[in-house]
Amino acid sequence: MNNNKRFYNIFWRWHFYAGLFIAPLLITLTLSGIGYLFYTNVENQMYDDLFFGETTINESISIDDAIKNAEDQYHGFNVTKIIVLKEDYNTRFTMTDATGEQKYVFIDNNNQIIGSQNAESTFSNVMRSIHSSLFIGGTVVNYLVELAACWAIFLLISGVYMSLKGKVFKRHKGTLNKRQRHKKLHSITGTIIAVPMIILIFTGLPWSALMGNFIHSVAQSHPSIGIPELQLVPPTSDINEIPWATRKNQTPKSEDPHAHHKRIPITIDKDKMISIQKLMKEVDESQISEPYSIIFPMSEGDVYTVSKGSNTGVTGLDVSPYEEVTSYFDQYSGNFISKVGYEEYGILGKWFTWGIPLHEGHLFGWPNKIINLLVCLAFLAVIFWGFKTWLDRKVKHQISAPPKTPVGKSFVGFIILLITLGIIMPLFGLSLVVIALIELTIYVLKKAKSRNINELL
Incomplete structure (x- = not known):
């Protein structure tokens, strides 16, 4: 077997097993993504x-x-x-x-x-919960969803490689059999949607458990490429309406002349606070137009946060990325304190301010929704045709996996690809370490078993 054939078989075997294990999860994520894509249209009718x-x-x-x-x-x-x-x-x-x-x-x-x-x-929250955490929640599930997204990128890259190497775009003489037709449909469709699908996946990763926090850390640690330098604290509440780029910023503090600046959680004397009617007047005078959200202070030192975001997840609230702004108002006087707007974001913050609404399907109206829908439907078709291709060649009572390729020079390029993807997607890299440990354990056990058999003989 020549090196090209070995290299192809390596990709084929890993592509097969990755697809077999994560296909059910990818189907769930894609269907819930389609549901979330049209949540505003559905909710306008339902509610x-x-x-x-x-x-x-x-x-x-x-x-x-x-x-x-x-x-x-x-x-x-x-x-x-x-x-x-x-x-x-x-x-x-x-x-x-x-x-x-x-x-x-x-x-x-x-x-x-x-x-x-x-x-x-609500429809939007149910779809979001399924899409991000399979409606179960918890760190493990969030990591599982992120891991499926990472392996989907590997599937797309390996699929494109095999399609090009396998010459599926080349015209065949004669009539294709059922397996060949399914393989051709699987390969061609997967190759066509590879780039838009990878873009969709990467624009969704800022919300993920591991990579999302990593992206936030980079954005905050390097203000020139991320967002303005502000003192950081871990998020204390789930504030969906605040833009992604400022979601983890520490808010300024209100100056209460009657308080001693102690941080007492959710214990506020509302009689001292400015009325919402007056606050909204201050908001109007600050030239913040509708739609916007007002997030209440959680303690006597907190402020009112008034924000406009391009990725709120609330029907009727999303705005253009250029209009994103997070403003802070004193809870006692209503005075404007400070604001962080789109123009102050670094390149990373701006990228995801555009990327997230692109992922959600409302960056440029109906065309965005239709494009995302077509890509998702094509991805489901790719999974279906891949499954059919496997069934067409599957032997009864056998998994019929692609042949195992002996370790050799052909593995070097493949390992370089895996390491590169592992660096870009840390959770993918960790899963590779786990796979390597499992493979090593199996190898050691087989060696020990073989040694014991030889000793008995």
Whole structure:
């Protein structure tokens, strides 16, 4: 067997096993991704009465009275965020109880309560939960999802290599049999969507467990390529409405003339705080237009955070990357303190400010959704045709894996590729270490077994 054939077989064997093990997870992630792609369209229909409806009460009240009414009506829950949406959308309160459970409460133009919904059961949050953590959650599951994304990139790269080496684009004489047809469809479609699919995967990795935190660390440690240098603390709450680039920034502190600046979690004297009505006036004077979100302070030293983001995950809230801004207002006086805008991001922050809405399918409207949908459907077809190709050659009661290739010079290029991908995607690299340890253990056990047999003979 020549070196080219050995090299091809190495890719084929790893491509086969990787696809076999992660295909179910990739199907789940792709289907949930398609669901999330159209969450705004679905939610506009599903929650039409909450998003656009009105109550029969004609009396207009202040938004502060609306907050009080909501907290009285939903006992045990406090308003922690206000989302002021654009166009015909109603304003939304996010209400949280002591256990962290959340409700979304909607108010109409008169600031009267229309109704509420459980945050976890909304269509967008269900799709997001499945897509990011298989609806189970936890560190292990998050790592598993990220690992599947990393191996999908290997599948695409190895698939393109085999397609080009296998000359699938070359016209064949005669009629193709069933296996050849499935293989050709699998190879050609996979090659065509390889680049857009890799872009989709990489633009989703900023939200991942390991690589996402690594990207944040790089962005924060190197302000010239990341985001403005601010003192950092780990995130203390799940604030979806804050832009990706400033999500882990430490917010400035409010100056309470009556306080001694102690950090007492979620113990705020609301009588000392500026009213939301006055705060919104300050927001308007700061030329922050709708839509925007107001995140409440969590302690007596915190501030109001008012933000516009291109990747909020909230129907009616996303804006153009150029409009992204995170502003801070004193919770007692309402005075504007500081802001971080898109123009202040480094190249890395700007890249992902564009990349994430591209991944979510709303960067440039309907064409973005259609392109993402077509790529996802083609990817599902690639998985299907790959599975059919395997079944066409599979022998009954056997896995029918590609032949194992002896270690030789042909492995050098393959190992270089794996190391390169392992450096770019650390979790992929860790999985390779695990595979190497398993292979080494199997090799040692086989050697020991062979030695014992020889000794008995």
